[in-house]
Amino acid sequence: MANKKQSRVNYYRITLQWGVFILLIYMLIRPIFDKNYGADFEAFCPFGGMQSLASYFSSHSLACSMTTVQIALGIALLLAVVFFSKLFCSYICPIGTFSEWLGSLGRKAKMHITLKGNVDRALRLLKYALLYVTFYFTVTASELFCRKFDPFYASFTGFSGDVDLWYAIPAILLTIVGSFFIRQFWCKYLCPLGAITNIAVYALPAAAITLLWVLLTSVAGLTIPWPWLLGVLCLTGFLFEATTLKFLVFPSLRITxxxxxxxxxxxxxxxxxxxxxxxxxxxxNHIDCHLCVDxxxxxxxxxxxxVNKRNLRWLPSAATVVLIAVAITVGTYYELPTISENWGDIKGKTVKSIQMDGLKNIKCFGSSRSFANHMKEIKGVLGVETFVKHKRVIVYFDESVINSEGVKAAIFSPLSEIINFSGKTSDRVSFVKLGIDRCFDPNDQSYLGELLRKDKGVLALSTHFGEPVQATIYFDAALTNENNIKVAVSKEELVLGEGSEQTTIKTGFVVNEKGKTSGEIPVNEFLNLFIATTDVSFNKFESYTNDKMSVYELPFAQAADPEMQQWMPFLVSHASNDNGIVRIQTVFREEGPVIKIWFVNSLTTVEKINSMLKATEFTVHYPNKTSKKVKNPFTFNL
Ligand code: SF4
Ligand code: SF4
Structure with missing residues (x-):
């Protein structure tokens, strides 16, 4: 008997599918209104989480920028397959939804076909091959290989980041054209996550194979590299799928x-x-059923x-929401380390650890890797763990070799930076040395430099380890003073960039005046601290004794101009055209910067050197043996 009142719309599913699309559109347009927001379209990707988990087991490192939330979602997806059904494919996956919509268009245009028989079965191999390649390269490189071709990631990131156009464009075209003409083309034949999902459907044989591998490698001591396990799991999934096209024991919920x-x-x-x-x-029992309950x-x-002989049409969507909520909650509170490494023998050593939070430069696998590499060089440090989400590091050390202060000093990266100095200032430079709270991280120090840049009288900044971090700020007393500097440092926000590129960064540095010192230094001392001098020998300088050479010295104010530093190699190259010139030095003297030109008396003269310096064009030589004329950027007072 027909039930007239029964709804013919699958509201549960449509709500979830549209919810995902609305969330994605919100993430796309939010940066227009919120310059500080950077959309992370992988934030809830379970496939990335599974790849990360695999790379974590194999190399104790998480794939770049992956967090525990993605891993928790990956685990939730696998549990969902076993205890419910392929819920992610049905209710959440944006590519699945998009393919379905395209398929509807194809059906309306009467151009939609369903592949059957051996063609259908054989094409299912493609997704397992893609799964193998994606996992292999992700685990070996700790970089998510799927970013190169994932149609979703490429489309929503605007083909930026790690997207490889040669992979992504064919993948997108194939998904669009394939979905229009062939039913669920991406899901059935190409989706590597679909392959993992189906391996999870065959959880018992997959678990038996994995257990056998663990026994053979850990108990029997055989060497069977993990790619073999991955290959056998992929092959098993394909063979079960292609030969049976059926569920076996799992999933637990089925349409009856x-x-x-x-x-x-x-x-x-x-x-x-x-x-x-x-x-x-x-x-x-068909392997393609994802319990959409349509x-x-x-x-x-x-x-x-x-559903399972009961009126449970609400259960799959409710289970999807609950699993995602639990996974996000667990993933938010618990974080796996991005890198967890120990080195050295800890036998008989007193191993201590310190934890430091808020290190903004710990932001991905790459930065974690360079942090670990840096700490490996510190005597007494035995291991590190990094947590990118909380910007946290834990460092393990041998207390008999190094103490916690020493470890913190080793973590600290001092900064020495010219701020507004352009080569001209009075004879003396003022400075103030202050403690700056909340400025330990290299990113913070660079933000501190940017805050100070807004005060045109600030010339340079250098930082030194301390608790709080010690910052020496050099300034021109004719243009600013200590109070202005303290106000600049204490600004709550830093605005960087202009127009559409503008971003606002919360800084919140606190000036700590305990132990504050201030004073003046001669300008040449300041220059020696911040400006690189030149000292280059050429034309067989070492073959001449001092009595064969003279030094021609003249004032050279441009040597103190940071902008002119880039031209010094051109001057040296041009000077080397005269065989008699053998060395060029710049020196910051109390009377001002000078250039010293060493020359062989028998080969050249001061007149020749003067005309070389006055030339309107320099002839410069490049390592690839080519030469070029460039305009002489310097002015010499000859
Ligand atoms: S189960 Fe299928 S065939 Fe049977 S009444 Fe329902 S829609 Fe029709
Ligand atoms: S059989 Fe029913 S629940 Fe399974 S995919 Fe088809 S419509 Fe959805």
């Missing part, structure tokens, strides 16, 4: 048809997005189709 209530109208067959022939079976909703006969 009650023949006594069924009128064999075949509406369910037509409405099933995976083209499963439901009207001819008692229980839907068939249950569209069936006109009340009770003819159910």
């Amino acid at each position: 048809r009650h023949d006594d209530l069924c009128t064999h109208c075949r509406i369910c067959d037509k409405k099933c997005p995976m083209a499963i022939p439901i009207s001819t079976v008692e229980t839907v 068939c249950v909703v569209k069936c006109p006969e009340k009770g003819a189709l159910t």
